[in-house]
Amino acid sequence: MSQHEAMVIVGAGHAGGRAALTLRESGFTGPIVLVGEESHLPYERPPLSKALLKGESSLEECSLFSEASFMASGIEHRSGVRVIGIDAERHQVALDSGVTLGYRRLLLAMGGTSRSLDFSGRRFSNVHHLRTFDEAIALQQRLKPGTRLLVVGGGFIGLEVASTARDRGCEVTVLEAGPRLAARALPERLSDALLTLHRRKGVAIHLGAQIDGIQGEGRVDSVRLLSGERVMCDELLVGIGMQPNLELAQEAGLATGSGIRVDRFLQTSAPDIYAAGDVCEFQRADGEFHRQETWRNAEAQGRLAALNMLGQQQAFSAVPGFWSDHYEFGLQTVGTLAPNAYVIERELADAGFLLLYLDSAARLQGASGWGIGNSIAKDIKLCERLIESQVVLPWDSLADVSVSLKSLLRGAHA
Numbered sequence: 001m002s003q004h005e006a007m008v009i010v011g012a013g014h015a016g017g018r019a020a021l022t023l024r025e026s027g028f029t030g031p032i033v034l035v036g037e038e039s040h041l042p043y044e045r046p047p048l049s050k051a052l053l054k055g056e057s058s059l060e061e062c063s064l065f066s067e068a069s070f071m072a073s074g075i076e077h078r079s080g081v082r083v084i085g086i087d088a089e090r091h092q093v094a095l096d097s098g099v100t101l102g103y104r105r106l107l108l109a110m111g112g113t114s115r116s117l118d119f120s121g122r123r124f125s126n127v128h129h130l131r132t133f134d135e136a137i138a139l140q141q142r143l144k145p146g147t148r149l150l151v152v153g154g155g156f157i158g159l160e161v162a163s164t165a166r167d168r169g170c171e172v173t174v175l176e177a178g179p180r181l182a183a184r185a186l187p188e189r190l191s192d193a194l195l196t197l198h199r200r201k202g203v204a205i206h207l208g209a210q211i212d213g214i215q216g217e218g219r220v221d222s223v224r225l226l227s228g229e230r231v232m233c234d235e236l237l238v239g240i241g242m243q244p245n246l247e248l249a250q251e252a253g254l255a256t257g258s259g260i261r262v263d264r265f266l267q268t269s270a271p272d273i274y275a276a277g278d279v280c281e282f283q284r285a286d287g288e289f290h291r292q293e294t295w296r297n298a299e300a301q302g303r304l305a306a307l308n309m310l311g312q313q314q315a316f317s318a319v320p321g322f323w324s325d326h327y328e329f330g331l332q333t334v335g336t337l338a339p340n341a342y343v344i345e346r347e348l349a350d351a352g353f354l355l356l357y358l359d360s361a362a363r364l365q366g367a368s369g370w371g372i373g374n375s376i377a378k379d380i381k382l383c384e385r386l387i388e389s390q391v392v393l394p395w396d397s398l399a400d401v402s403v404s405l406k407s408l409l410r411g412a413h414a
Contacts, residue, residue, distance in 0.1 A: 015277030017042020018302030145169030
């Protein structure tokens, strides 16, 4: 290939893989180089803590495309290598293999790295993280009936693994340092619903749990809490979030905050360099910069970044949202759950509910819900459309389940 005709994508995860596919689907016939540290083709991460961890899914089923379709696409996949430098002025990236690649446009979709506990330099064979396929398989092999699994972190990864582990017959304890579960992402009522469900399923959950020490040689045998309590374990999962991989961007002089900062077209502060996915920090309508670690965001930004790399100049305006499954229940959110919003509770069948977040003009800004299986998906989709319409809603009808959300949406288009 000539020096600067290639579209180069750093990070072969969901966002990077979706971008590569979109470039081809949109008619780009030039070279596409997808660079990733993992040996696998791009795959979706949500199944790692659920179906794949249960043994009900495979890597092929999680992959964005099959080996055959990938080969047919003509996308070059450089796996097991790492980009160690970006020269924005010369339009080049350097690989740890010693190779230098020239690019026409560059997409940074490096994701992040799991945060870990401070083990004071000690290494333990039974400590796990869950961000990659290989880590999921390693953990899956340890989750046998009767295994005592200790989960540090009461966020989504920790709780989804707790749910899967209980289904596999493990004894599970969750340590959460905060006063409630998933507090950074969820309103109190959803946190309470998660707490009640997991405890009912037999998970021992400790809120406000501060770790004071780790006991064991080669393997963690137990964790001592500041309260003096000692929690025994056979396996330990650290689920305390991720750190976006910003080093490359920072060394290249790109603007960063909690992620790589982009404009509304997902372009970074350097010409011809874009960012997408977990590592991307974009500006919301309220002017605040924000980063999202969700399937939905990786999918939308990967696709849009590719289109803009081709010169389409489409602004990113996707409504944020995510879902999480626990045993027979699921939760979903869409839009912005602003702490100063007026919240209306809408009670649903079988202990389900919706929380509707309105601004001072009675326009829907966000919604979250809880229900059996996928029962709330239709309501959340209607909420998304109501958010997009920005119609003024009747306060008294929103809590009344006999008034359908669909009828309110029809009113918006009347």
